[in-house]
Amino acid sequence: MGVQQLSAVPRADGAVSGSTARYGVVHVNTRHTSHFTVVGNHLAQHRQLSLLAMGLAVHIQSLPDGARIGIRFLAARFPESEKRIADALRELEAAGYLERRRERLDSGKVVTRTVFYNQPKGGVTAPPRPIRVQPLPKSGPEPRAAAAEPQPAPEPAAEPQASAAQPEPEPEPEPAAVEPRSQPVSQPEFQPKPDPATLPVPLTDDPDRLHAATALLAGLRRHDHRLVLSQGEVQRLAPAVAAWLERDAGPDSVRTALTAGLPGRLTHAAGLVAHRLTALLPPPLPEEPTEAGPDPFQTCEDCDRAFRAAEPGRCRDCRDE
Structure with a gap:
């Protein structure tokens, strides 16, 4: 049975084979083939954004077009309060990743449209990767030594890592508007104070x-x-x-x-x-039409009998006689 060497350096728990880093984080990368989102380092390593704003931006970028990202919906989805989520959305809006517009629908209702940019609006994007162009063959016979010169082997593609640089920019579809609310909620009447x-x-x-x-x-x-x-x-x-x-x-x-x-x-x-x-002031009520009443009673000048007529005179029987 061997003697235990007490002076030997103990093996670190959970050591990763193949890593040369002695301090800091060690990445164990697995290539994603589906259900993944590409996030640029300009967002993941932003100097001014808070961790909540960066995490919220990654979550919004992973959602499909038409998903709801209202403050109440996000507060119900995550443990943060509505105030913290509203502050994070304002951070993204100030950094150029988020844009909120007020639009009026055909029905007259005013709604908020939210647009998210995977590159900051108005910011500088990473330069595209240079493209290798093979030179065209020269006309005429070439020297034999030059034809036998070996061509350099293409570089192998690197595995995608979380800390890798921004990939090639691809053409993006037109950003679709996102509804701001998770469910129909009665909005408060914010009316200016009348004069x-x-x-x-x-x-x-x-x-x-x-x-x-x-x-x-x-x-x-x-x-x-x-x-x-x-x-x-x-x-x-x-x-x-x-x-x-x-x-x-x-x-x-x-x-x-x-x-x-x-x-x-x-x-x-x-x-x-x-x-x-x-x-909501109602209009004045229209005047009701006055109906003509019956004629007043009159006393006949000949027989003193009462009858209805507009003016004094004789009754019908006396007029007939």
């Missing part, structure tokens, strides 16, 4: 109508706790509600117009109420 001069006002001053409008606005929080208006906002919006009441819109109709179909996230209750009071 007080554009709010509807009543044609006549009626203290009772203005008092009813103030009570209606102050009681909106009974129907939805998010519709809490300050005293100044109630005084500013009360004339607009009075204009609705002046146009024969009952309090229940005004309350339904202000509380029906509220968005899921309400950030400015007074702005939403002002927008609806201005945009």
Whole structure:
């Protein structure tokens, strides 16, 4: 039985055969034949992007055209919060990898279109690999020694590695727009704060109508706790509600117009109420046609009998005689 050599250097656990590196990472590369994505070193070794932004860029680049990459969808897919994912998307947008556009559909709805670039937009790409060109044969007989000169063997193709340089740029298809949301979610009504001069006002001053409008606005929080208006906002919006009441819109109709179909996230209750009071103002009711009533009663000048006629005179029997 041999004697154990205590001075020998112990073998490192998990050593990789064929590697000459003594420090740092050792790559064990396996050639991919399907289900892989080519990522450039300009992204994987970016100096300004965070790790979350680079990982999110690699994930987006691996997705097919038409995949959903909205903030809520990514937050449901990964453990990071919506804020961190939104910050990472802004990093990619500032670096030129991501572009978000606001487009209006034929239906009038405004949506966000997202385009991802595997090369930074406006950046410098890696130069293409030089192409070997074989010289054309010269006319006429060539020397025998030159014909026997051996040709250099072509270099073997290197295995693709994760840390390899950017491969040859290939023609890319036109980037398709990606829907920004994972599922149909009711979007909040982000409306600008209306100018007080554009709010509807009543044609006549009626203290009772203005008092009813103030009570209606102050009681909106009974129907939805998010519709809490300050005293100044109630005084500013009360004339607009009075204009609705002046146009024969009952309090229940005004309350339904202000509380029906509220968005899921309400950030400015007074702005939403002002927008609806201005945009949904009903027209005045048309005047009802007056029907002609019966003629008044008249007293006959001959027989003192009552009869209906437009003017005083004699009844029909007396006129016939």
